[in-house]
Amino acid sequence: MKNVIVITGTPGTGKTTLSKLLSKELKAHYIDVGKLAIEKKLLIREDLKRKTMVIDPEKTSLVLQHIIQTSKNKTLILDTHIPESVPSKLVSVVIVLRTDPYVLKKRLMDKGFNEKKIKENVQAEILGNCLSEAIILFGLERIWEINTSYLEEKDALKTALKIISEKPREKNRPGKIDWLGKLYDEKRLSDFFE
Ligand SMILES: Nc1ncnc2c1ncn2[C@@H]1O[C@H](COP(=O)(O)OP(=O)(O)O)[C@@H](O)[C@H]1O
Numbered sequence: 231m232k233n234v235i236v237i238t239g240t241p242g243t244g245k246t247t248l249s250k251l252l253s254k255e256l257k258a259h260y261i262d263v264g265k266l267a268i269e270k271k272l273l274i275r276e277d278l279k280r281k282t283m284v285i286d287p288e289k290t291s292l293v294l295q296h297i298i299q300t301s302k303n304k305t306l307i308l309d310t311h312i313p314e315s316v317p318s319k320l321v322s323v324v325i326v327l328r329t330d331p332y333v334l335k336k337r338l339m340d341k342g343f344n345e346k347k348i349k350e351n352v353q354a355e356i357l358g359n360c361l362s363e364a365i366i367l368f369g370l371e372r373i374w375e376i377n378t379s380y381l382e383e384k385d386a387l388k389t390a391l392k393i394i395s396e397k398p399r400e401k402n403r404p405g406k407i408d409w410l411g412k413l414y415d416e417k418r419l420s421d422f423f424e
């Protein structure tokens with residue numbers, strides 16, 4: 231059984247939903263990494279243009295390292311869209327959530343994000359930014375992907391449980407989701423890029 235589980239992905243891909251379901255199922259401790267960083271003031275600065283706080287990934291990673299090392303064998307679920315903010319060496323498994331750009335755009339509109347923020351996040355998802363960052367930080371072996379675009383929440387949970395209990399399916403290996411290629415083939419890249 232894997233006991234330090236990172237759930238990452240672009241905002242709107244379903245991290246918090248899945249992390250909370252998982253922590254209930256596994257009786258694990260849930261940590262919203264962004265919230266922890268704000269509570270403990272692990273911040274670089276305030277991004278006035280985006281009206282958000284920019285968290286300091288290095289400081290956050292150190293605090294998480296301490297939490298992991300002092301929580302013995304308790305299972306921890308770390309919910310973050312910044313893979314750099316978790317201590318790579320101590321992580322057992324990383325699940326990167328992915329969402330079809332059209333579905334993601336709708337989810338972010340429902341979340342009340344402004345147009346600029348929606349565009350930035352959907353573009354990041356198309357380019358696979360979160361996945362590529364995760365691969366660089368954690369290496370390919372510990373990483374799995376779940377496409378939540380058309381999955382019910384309970385099915386996303388089932389897939390995540392398979393991954394964590396070391397019975398993952400081949401289709402969840404990273405590299406199978408390519409929004410950029412799909413949009414190119416469908417001649418629809420201009421829906422998201424000038
Ligand atoms: N597996 C899923 N399938 C379909 N919709 C989902 C799924 N997970 C989350 N959602 C929906 O997507 C939206 C964003 O989910 P959330 O968990 O807040 O994402 P994040 O924490 O990554 O920003 C919510 O409205 C939620 O209902």
Ligand SMILES: [Mg+2]
Nearest residue numbers: 245246247309
């Ligand atoms: Mg969230």
